[in-house]
Amino acid sequence: MRLVMASANPNKAAEIAELLTDHDIEPRPPGLGDILESEETLEGNARLKAATVCNNANVAAVADDTGLEVDALGGLPGVRSARYAGEDATDAANLSKLLQQMEHVEEVARTARFRTVAIVVLPGGSEFLSHGVVEGSICTTPRGEGGFGYDSVFVPHDGDGRTFAQMDAAEKHAISHRGRAFRSLAEKLR
Numbered sequence: 001m002r003l004v005m006a007s008a009n010p011n012k013a014a015e016i017a018e019l020l021t022d023h024d025i026e027p028r029p030p031g032l033g034d035i036l037e038s039e040e041t042l043e044g045n046a047r048l049k050a051a052t053v054c055n056n057a058n059v060a061a062v063a064d065d066t067g068l069e070v071d072a073l074g075g076l077p078g079v080r081s082a083r084y085a086g087e088d089a090t091d092a093a094n095l096s097k098l099l100q101q102m103e104h105v106e107e108v109a110r111t112a113r114f115r116t117v118a119i120v121v122l123p124g125g126s127e128f129l130s131h132g133v134v135e136g137s138i139c140t141t142p143r144g145e146g147g148f149g150y151d152s153v154f155v156p157h158d159g160d161g162r163t164f165a166q167m168d169a170a171e172k173h174a175i176s177h178r179g180r181a182f183r184s185l186a187e188k189l190r
Contacts, residue, residue: 019179020062042067045117069114117129144167
């Protein structure tokens with residue numbers, strides 16, 4: 001299936017392309033401005049991005065939205081994970097804010113999860129939707145050089161004690177929220 005990438009985030013786009021290898025994925029159309037993620041849910045934002053790109057390119061579009069939900073913070077940053085430290089926040093600023101807010105949280109209370117909603121929207125409005133979740137915890141200091149976003153502080157329970165940023169791409173994809181969501185999506189597209 002020919003798909004157009006809705007994500008403008010090069011890190012996400014690369015991960016999605018690595019996970020949907022059975023499909024011809026084209027880059028996001030040039031000249032398409034930022035898509036304001038104005039929905040209150042991950043599903044709403046994923047659908048908004050995919051539908052906007054699908055309508056502009058008149059071809060099926062693939063998108064996701066991902067949130068980190070930290071129990072000690074009442075589920076924050078959640079749907080605002082990419083904008084946690086402000087609308088134009090960098091990964092470093094978001095990570096710094098998270099660690100600052102978690103500074104006095106005991107290890108046993110540092111539970112969290114990554115949640116991803118993956119979607120393909122087809123011309124005419126049909127869609128395929130999948131979810132992926134991975135449980136884990138937030139470590140006290142960043143570890144590892146790989147990944148992006150909050151990967152350097154997220155230790156998945158299904159792993160071996162390393163953060164996502166300490167894993168290579170294949171190891172991360174095997175257990176990650178995005179890997180789970182896009183493997184499920186790929187099955188539905190077959």
